[in-house]
Amino acid sequence: MVDSGNERMKAGKIVSLLVVLAGSLAPALAEESFPSRPVTLVVPIAPGGGLDAVARFVARKFSAALGQPIVIDNRAGGSQNIGIRAVAKATGDGYTLLYSSNTITINPALFTNLGYDVNSDLTPIGKVASLPLFIVGRANAPYKTLPELIAFAKAHPEKLSYGSPGTGTPHHLGMELLKSAASVEITHVPYKGSAPGLTDLLGGNVPLLVTTDAPVRAQLASGELIAYATFDATRVAEYPRVQAVSETLKDFEVGVWHGLFAPAGTPPAIAAKLTRVLEGVVKDQELAAQLDKIGVLASSAARDELRATIKNEQAAWVIAIKRAGIQVK
Numbered sequence: 001m002v003d004s005g006n007e008r009m010k011a012g013k014i015v016s017l018l019v020v021l022a023g024s025l026a027p028a029l030a031e032e033s034f035p036s037r038p039v040t041l042v043v044p045i046a047p048g049g050g051l052d053a054v055a056r057f058v059a060r061k062f063s064a065a066l067g068q069p070i071v072i073d074n075r076a077g078g079s080q081n082i083g084i085r086a087v088a089k090a091t092g093d094g095y096t097l098l099y100s101s102n103t104i105t106i107n108p109a110l111f112t113n114l115g116y117d118v119n120s121d122l123t124p125i126g127k128v129a130s131l132p133l134f135i136v137g138r139a140n141a142p143y144k145t146l147p148e149l150i151a152f153a154k155a156h157p158e159k160l161s162y163g164s165p166g167t168g169t170p171h172h173l174g175m176e177l178l179k180s181a182a183s184v185e186i187t188h189v190p191y192k193g194s195a196p197g198l199t200d201l202l203g204g205n206v207p208l209l210v211t212t213d214a215p216v217r218a219q220l221a222s223g224e225l226i227a228y229a230t231f232d233a234t235r236v237a238e239y240p241r242v243q244a245v246s247e248t249l250k251d252f253e254v255g256v257w258h259g260l261f262a263p264a265g266t267p268p269a270i271a272a273k274l275t276r277v278l279e280g281v282v283k284d285q286e287l288a289a290q291l292d293k294i295g296v297l298a299s300s301a302a303r304d305e306l307r308a309t310i311k312n313e314q315a316a317w318v319i320a321i322k323r324a325g326i327q328v329k
Contacts, residue, residue, distance in 0.1 A: 034270050038069040040096050044083025046076040046193030049165055050212035050294075054129055054258055055099040057290050061281045076192040079168035081107060081114060088116035092265030094274060098122070102257050103169045105313035109321050110168040111329050118310060123271055125260040126278045127301035127309075129291060133174055133231040133256055134242065135162070136216050137208045138201065139223055146229040146248050149208075153184035161187040162208035163197030167329075171210040173317070174231045174254035176324045181249045201225070212256065213238075213295030231255070238295055257299065259306055275303055 041062075043055045052074065059070040075083035080103045087098035104118055116122070135146070143149040153160050164171040167190045179186055189206050191197040194215040201209045202219070209216070210231075219225040220239075227242045231254040235244050245252040260278055262271055281287060282300040291298050301309065 034094055034273060035066055035068045037095065038071050039063075039066065039094070040071045040073050042073045042075055042083045042087050042096065042098050044075055044080035044098070044100055045165060046195055047074050048195030048215065049193035050131070050214040051099070051101055051165075051258065052193070053214040053294060054131075054291065054296055057287060058099070058128055058260075058281060061284055061287050062277065065277045065281055077166075079103060079107060079110070079166040079190075081111065084118075084122075085115045087261065087263055088121035090263045092123070092263040092267070094262060094266055094270040096263060097125070097274070098261040099128075100259060100261060101170065102255075102259075102313060103166075104259070104261075105310050106168050106170065106173060106317045106321075108314055109318040110326070118314070119307075121264050123262045123264055123266050124303045124306040124310065125262055125271060125274045126282070126303060127257055127259045127299055127306050128278070128282055129258040129296050130299040131212050131214075131256050131258075131296040132236050133171055133210060133212060133254060134216070134227045134239075135175070135178075135208060135210055135229050135231075136201070136220070136225050136227045138204070139226050141207060141226075143228070144226065146243060146245065149228050150182045150184055150248070153182075153186055158185050158187065160185075160208060161189050161206050162210055163189045163191055163200060163206045164210050165194045165197065166190045166192065170254055170256045173320060173324070173326065175210045176326055177254065177320060178231075178245060178249065178252065180324045181252060217294055236295065257309075259301075271303070 041055065041059055043052050045051050056072060059072060063070040075086055080100060084098060084100060084104060087096055090096040107114060108118055143152045162175055164175065172188060172190065194211045197209050198215050200206045216225055220227060227239060229243050229245045230236050231245055233244060233246055233253040235242060262274065279300055282298050288298045
């Protein structure tokens with residue numbers, strides 16, 4: 001005679017074991033099937049800016065590696081906060097990603113009501129690139145070097161202005177730190193990305209622009225624009241005649257990096273796959289050559305390293321913003 005109680009116990013154990021096995025297989029299955037549809041990449045600036053240009057290069061390689069289209073969604077405004085917030089509040093399934101700069105480490109020190117928390121609402125996927133910043137202006141300006149520019153600003157207080165891709169960007173804060181170190185007044189004119197700022201620079205509406213290389217490369221090559229200085233610690237190899245700000249103002253350095261992020265709650269297996277694929281993309285020689293042509297260095301960093309960088313930079317920018325006397329909004 002069959003012991004029905006024992007049989008029920010055995011059946012229950014088998015079911016429990018199957019549940020455990022299914023649970024352990026779920027992450028692997030999720031990673032294997034991801035992505036099964038197009039992925040949206042939010043770029044929090046207007047089309048045509050330096051961040052956007054690099055994001056599109058990376059997206060093409062990333063799309064090929066993932067086997068799915070990457071749809072670029074430009075959400076400009078609010079010093080990247082509009083786009084960052086959209087991803088921070090999106091579903092964490094790997095299908096909505098953010099391509100941002102280290103503006104993401106500045107905004108918490110600059111704004112009081114972000115509507116998101118960088119550390120708890122976003123999952124770092126990896127670092128993608130690093131690139132220098134330049135101060136550029138029209139070739140017919142009465143100053144040709146950074147010392148001449150500083151002297152002109154001191155002789156004509158409040159006459160000069162400069163454009164940046166937005167309040168709180170490394171471009172903006174870097175220039176504010178320069179102003180503080182040089183004791184000059186130059187009015188900030190924020191734009192929604194580098195492209196509209198370049199339009200106004202070429203049109204004579206603003207005399208200076210702080211930008212990466214990509215948006216102004218053609219104008220620098222033609223001689224229509226000139227670069228007065230780079231914010232990098234040393235001169236940039238591609239522009240050996242352009243001095244570093246540190247040659248005039250000791251120990252001055254402001255850098256820019258780009259990174260890929262997903263919403264918090266993204267399954268670890270999917271986040272890990274995105275990181276692994278991104279690392280391969282960043283090492284792609286063709287991509288490196290493409291980025292090099294626009295003055296961008298492909299530069300990877302693991303998720304944990306990027307997370308640590310974010311926390312360290314957040315603390316540093318609090319000090320820098322206070323030192324420069326920039327108003328928190």
